[in-house]
Amino acid sequence: MPYSRPQTPGRQNPIQVGWIGLGAMGYPMARNLANHRAANLEQQPPLLVWNRSKEKSEKLLRELGDGKVAIAENIVDVATKCDIVLTSLASDEVARSVYKEIAAALQARSLHISAQPPTKNTIFVETSTVSSALVYGHRELDLLISAIPHCHLVTGPVFGPPAMAEKATLIVLLSGDYRSKKEVAYMLVPAIGRRVIDLGGNVEKAPTFKLIGNSLILGSLELIAESYTIAEKSGVGQDLVYECIKELFPAPLWLAYGDKMLHNKFDGSIGFSIDGGVKDATHIRRLSTEHNAPMPAIDSAQHHLLTARALHDAQARTGTTRFPVLDWSALIVGTRVAAGLDGFDTAEVSSIHPH
Template sequence: MESLHAHTNLPYSRPATPGLHPSQIGFVGIGAMGYFMARNLANRRVIPGFTNSPLLLWNRSPERPQKLVKELGEDRVRITQSLEELVNSCDVVITNLANDAVVKSIYEQFVKTLTQNSPVRSKIFVETSTVGEIDGSLSKIPHTHFITSPVFGTPAVADKAQLVIVMSGDYRSKKEVAYLLVPSVGRKVIDLGENVEKAPTFKLIGNSMILGAIEVFGEAYTLGEKAGIEADRVNDLMAYSDRMAKDSFDGTIGFAIEGGIKDASHIRHLTSTYDSPMPVIDVAHQHLITARAIHNAQKREGKAVVDTLDWSGIIAGSRVAAGLDPFDSKKHQNVVLEDD
């Protein structure tokens, strides 16, 4: 039985039973977030009206899908040999992709496949990453629906199936997908109407608040470090910034800096589109690029502590501007002011 509490976090009534419920689900993009989302979806509870056939997977590299098959078994997940096979086989295709270029490439392949083999029953495509521009050509294909559904949360949150899911697009499609994703993948859904642009915009607004906060935290920590005030003391004021206080910059368990730069770029484009400046995001964007440049230089020299830098590494921008080590607070020398 599903938790009754889960229904209070869904802004839709349950899909009609019996009815045309999705019978085959596919997942494209088994990355840091996608791995946990796909795993939890494959382990989803039995939902009335939905069959429990294996979740079909596709990823550009085979290692992570193979790891998931090894973890769950082929009765829960199965790797498809091509995107075409997955698209033609599935009623719902969920994507979680790295960046705009990959999203564009994958969805162009979806359109090509569906144009060559027009679907005879409803197909729903669900894009869960943060994208800058939405291509509406998919929705022009008969029996095909596209919804945007970005998620809030880190891989650790995805691991616990506690993501907050934002949706915009076709109402019936959102209803079907919401009952697939909650509570198996996330804890609640926020509905932003039928305009597919709304959900990604909402995600960027949310990330602008997070990114702005991280930038302010980074500046405050740097000032504290220069003044000889331990980061843990400053951290007592704000719990979120614990990663910066402890120099914990591993992006494989957080939010990779490439994603932060991408989102910052999208946020700046949004502020330009609506003539609504956000100066702190401009600074944050500069500091993210600074942090990435330093990290890449360290990788080339074989001195990088982590392979993937978390976006909390933004503090490197403030630190180097203050003459401090970018990623190791243990190397800082405090400024001692002499009494007059």
């Protein structure tokens, strides 16, 4: 933890925390936060949650009970009632839409206060993976929030897939106002993550670093996929490449994704969806263009992601797909097809050169 414990004499307990967005990452993060606060902090109000589809909010309420979770009627409720609001959103467009609605609600509240304006701080923590053209997107979000007295935006994307979100072992990246970061850091670790990395006061830095980190993951997936594919074409076999990974590169990420590719475990509903992979690859390539820093591995990875998604869409139209949503490790389907192999059927791939 890069911060000393916060001293907040101006803030009075209890602290109302809100959460907007209960997707594949947001749901387990919100659940862990609600559980942690209930178990470790006395007399705190339930986590106030909102999601576009109310079913997910209701599911979380059923799972945890009304002592830990309450459902907001709308975004305005969360924006105006909470001291700290965390958002986990699907895309730049959704983030801009949500924060414009938040800003409008806060501006309207300020206009209706006849006496003194509010003096307590409200902190907004944007945890999504958003683009860095997005550099400009975050300036837009920051301007929306910072224009309102006593409101601060902290960018707080996280490293880790849904499985790490479930276990509260994510790595949290924070950039923005120092006092706000200090306060939310102690709320997020260990409730949703195991470590905080401070990227400084520029709100653009955390989302930019998140994209750079994701480029390492995506580049690794591309390298594993290419190695598996040439192993099959040459008759060595991808199973032996996985043995090599276990012996020489036994990193958790390589082991997990190597196993998924080896056994065609492409179920995106329990992993990271290929749509998310295409989105991240697009953001990373835009970042590389902005800074004139070529990233050819990411170029190849995006092509293979798009190929895999197109083939999956074609299967879905004929009712022959095995998975409703593809995991981004399915980019190996693109490398296999490019090499003239069957994309989804490992048995057919391996029969070309039996051991």
